[in-house]
Amino acid sequence: MKLVHTKLPYDKDELEPSKSQDTIDYHYGKLYKGYVTRFNDNEGDSDFNEAGAFLHDIYFTQFQAPDNSNKPTGPISEFITKHYKDFDKFKEQFETVAMGIQGSGWVYLAKDGKIKTITNHAIKKDIVLLVDWWEHAWALDYQADKKKYLENQWKIINWNIISGKVGLIQEKMFVNSFFMKELHEARLIRSASDIRRMNYADACENLYLSVLTLDFMSRFKETKSWAVQYARQTAAYNNYREFRLSGTDLYNMIHFVDASPNEVTDAFNSKDAGRVREQTHLPIMGLNGWLLSLDGTGSRDTGLVIRLEQALRVYNSDYKEIRRFLSSSIIAESDLMRIKTKILYYFRAKMTMSDMLPTLESVLTKQLS
Numbered sequence: 001m002k003l004v005h006t007k008l009p010y011d012k013d014e015l016e017p018s019k020s021q022d023t024i025d026y027h028y029g030k031l032y033k034g035y036v037t038r039f040n041d042n043e044g045d046s047d048f049n050e051a052g053a054f055l056h057d058i059y060f061t062q063f064q065a066p067d068n069s070n071k072p073t074g075p076i077s078e079f080i081t082k083h084y085k086d087f088d089k090f091k092e093q094f095e096t097v098a099m100g101i102q103g104s105g106w107v108y109l110a111k112d113g114k115i116k117t118i119t120n121h122a123i124k125k126d127i128v129l130l131v132d133w134w135e136h137a138w139a140l141d142y143q144a145d146k147k148k149y150l151e152n153q154w155k156i157i158n159w160n161i162i163s164g165k166v167g168l169i170q171e172k173m174f175v176n177s178f179f180m181k182e183l184h185e186a187r188l189i190r191s192a193s194d195i196r197r198m199n200y201a202d203a204c205e206n207l208y209l210s211v212l213t214l215d216f217m218s219r220f221k222e223t224k225s226w227a228v229q230y231a232r233q234t235a236a237y238n239n240y241r242e243f244r245l246s247g248t249d250l251y252n253m254i255h256f257v258d259a260s261p262n263e264v265t266d267a268f269n270s271k272d273a274g275r276v277r278e279q280t281h282l283p284i285m286g287l288n289g290w291l292l293s294l295d296g297t298g299s300r301d302t303g304l305v306i307r308l309e310q311a312l313r314v315y316n317s318d319y320k321e322i323r324r325f326l327s328s329s330i331i332a333e334s335d336l337m338r339i340k341t342k343i344l345y346y347f348r349a350k351m352t353m354s355d356m357l358p359t360l361e362s363v364l365t366k367q368l369s
């Protein structure tokens with residue numbers, strides 16, 4: 001068995017000031033990684049290393065950007081109210097148990113509602129919420145003030161993730177938060193708790209706009225190689241079954257739009273989303289072939305963009321104008337200026353997080369030939 005050093009679902013500096021980037025670099029980047037590496041290389045005490053990796057995996061995946069008014073929501077809120085009356089009383093008891101730990105250890109909320117401790121490292125299967133109480137977790141940011149450390153950890157707990165651990169009945173909730181985490185990692189939403197969540201129609205529109213833009217960029221010598229490379233990177237995975245941190249935003253957008261209707265319902269938090277998804281037949285193979293044809297070596301399926309427009313139900317008349325412009329063989333300078341302005345306008349309005357935007361900003365303001 002090989003252990004994996006789990007990727008962080010947030011940026012290294014995103015938990016500041018509750019948890020500094022220096023602490024993340026050291027605690028996540030060196031110590032946690034060390035347990036994984038030593039276990040995989042069969043160095044030292046393998047039980048100790050395995051338990052260390054197990055606990056840090058749970059620990060580092062339960063956070064999000066700080067929010068001073070952060071408090072439990074959904075199933076975990078009911079769970080805490082049931083066992084502790086309210087969140088403040090829960091925090092008080094958690095602190096009392098944590099402060100009683102002698103030496104290195106962990107404190108956690110267990111599935112039976114009790115607050116328990118772990119000495120050094122141990123694998124426990126009943127962890128709902130976990131706080132690292134080893135000195136390396138707090139010393140760099142809080143010196144000896146462990147109470148302050150704990151107080152600031154409550155600001156970065158992602159309660160959706162914690163809700164997913166309180167029992168099987170909350171499985172649906174966990175799927176939802178997991179999908180949201182993916183959207184966040186793909187930079188398509190600002191944070192997992194972002195109220196500006198996309199809906200399914202937004203995702204469809206973003207996908208279409210990205211394709212239209214690639215089509216546009218592939219027509220000019222200043223932007224062609226960028227478009228070709230981006231398209232190739234997107235299609236390199238062959239299918240779009242799983243979310244990929246290393247994938248382009250277009251890759252991940254296709255993944256979200258083409259997910260199962262149930263996932264779509266959960267992710268986009270709307271009872272209509274799954275039904276709309278069931279009627280959406282994204283021409284994946286055609287799209288893949290089209291992306292690979294942007295380099296000009298094969299023939300480009302000119303009907304693909306129209307098929308996408310219909311499949312994704314994108315009815316914006318400006319987009320139609322851009323599409324018609326792209327299919328014309330002679331391009332007037334005045335049309336080109338107008339189309340460039342429109343593409344940039346829509347990208348700035350709708351796709352502020354897209355990995356295409358910086359390139360668009362830099363090239364579309366220049367002369368194209």
Ligand SMILES: [Fe+2]
Nearest residue numbers: 132134136137
């Ligand atoms: Fe630790």
